[in-house]
Amino acid sequence: MPSESTKPAPAAPFVPRRFASGTFPVSRSYNLMQMLYNHSIAPSTDGVAPSDEIMPAFPFNDAPIYADTVDLETLGFHDFWGCLLTPDNIASRIHTDDLRYHVWVATKRVIESDIIELNRREWLVEAVMTQFMVELTLALLDLCSGPVVLFIDPRLHDDAEGMVARAYSLVSLFDEANVRRWRVIITLPATEDGLRAAYELTNEHGIQTNLSLVSCLPHASACIETGTRMMSMSVEPIMEWFEQQDKLASRVASISPDHPGIETVQSCASYIRRHGLNTTLVTTDVRKFVELKQFSGIGGAALNKSQLDQIPMRKLTTWYPRPDDRSPATLHALRAEYPSRYLDRKKGFLASLPAECRSLISGVLYVRLRKMKTHMETIEAVVRAEVKRRVDIETIPLDALYRRPSEARTLRRSKSTKTLSSKRSKSSVRRSSRQEKPPHEKEAAPMVEGVDYF
Secondary structure, rough: OOOOOOOOOOOOOOOOOOOEEEEEEHHHHHHHHHHHHHHHOOOOOOOHHHHHOOOOOOOOEEEEEEEEEOOOOHHHHHHOOEEEEOOHHHOOOOOOOOHHHHHHHHHHHHHHHOEEEEEEOOHHEEEEEHHHHHHHHHHHOOOOOOOOEEEEHHHHHOOOHHHHHHHHHHHHHHHHHHOOOOEEEEEOOHHHHHHHHHHHHHHHOOEEEEEEEEOHHHHHHHHHOOOOOOEEEEEHHHHHHHHHHHHHOOOOOOOOOOOOHHHHHHHHHHHHHHHHHEEEEEOOOOOHHHHHHOOOOEEEEEEEEHHHHHOOEEEEEEEOOOOOOOOHHHHHHHHHHOOOHHHHHHOOOOOOOOOOHHHHHHHHHHHHHHHHHHHHHHHHHHHHHHHHHHHHOOOOHHHOOOOHHHHHHHHHHHHHHHHHHHHHHHHHHHHHHHHOOOHHHOOOOOOOOOOOOO
């Protein structure tokens, strides 16, 4: 029997290596290689070699990239999953030849279809705006293998019935073009009317929706209850709202997981992950990649043109929060009420939110809606000008383009007579002004006496 001095020391408890967190622009195969390489070789407590153990599920997944641009040259060069259309990225390129071409095609199709009388100008503009979104989306669907997220006019943000009607008519055009429903996602602003419209479109018409400009966790939980497939959080205005708070100036000196804006977005991603919800969270308007790397478990990221130039692949790798994570964002997600039943409140979900959430929603959602209104006016001005030009061509009198042969001959004779008479009058005036005879008609000089001429 071995003595106590010869007994082996008790094995230290096996502590698994702490996995990384965040979202990184590296491939999934690279992450898999790193995890296999970093897996601890310490023996387990039951003596089984690590190679004989069942490997746990890897806590990471691929997050698809959505192109937040309509630069067709850039989209034709890069590899990405889907496209995100916004009033901002369309208005910034509406005067380019690529988008003006799609406006021309949309105007031509609407006017030649004779579904609307030419004298109903406002109806024509609205129909061309819808057809323009269809033409542009069909072009983008050829450039990506995933869905195109297009938007309903954000100026209808307080009209649920109008948004439902506009979305239904838009999707019906894609149905006629034999586009599968999963490849078209309709963006609605996350207002109270937007949530009601999303609920009706999702549950009654089978149309996939994306609720945009989600600002905080209570706002996100209300959006999730509508059954929407996707919700997007605009990182830039959320971060700026917190950075403008004087009391938080010391916490936002550098971008880190402790940044309150990062915590707000991360709490929504953790909320979806903890409860196994089907809604996908997509981050938009990311200012820098250092911000994107702070988020764990997001469902996708929308990148602009300059950011796409730095990503050589169609997906990012995002790590899920660890089960033992006790970060403020995770704790906030665990303490949030589920289900929240915000949509069942008679006063509306905005009135039942805390004061800070209402202020954040006002600073993100409604400020951006005002900017979108300006962008929509820019797009509509181009469409309206093209509609006017096309209507003028269609309504021009035919006798202004074509004349009968007899009228044409009479017109030519009268014009030639007038021209000949004017020429004659001009020549007579020039001749009289000269007061000079031709050289052969000049009188001979008188002979001088005394000069021998022979």
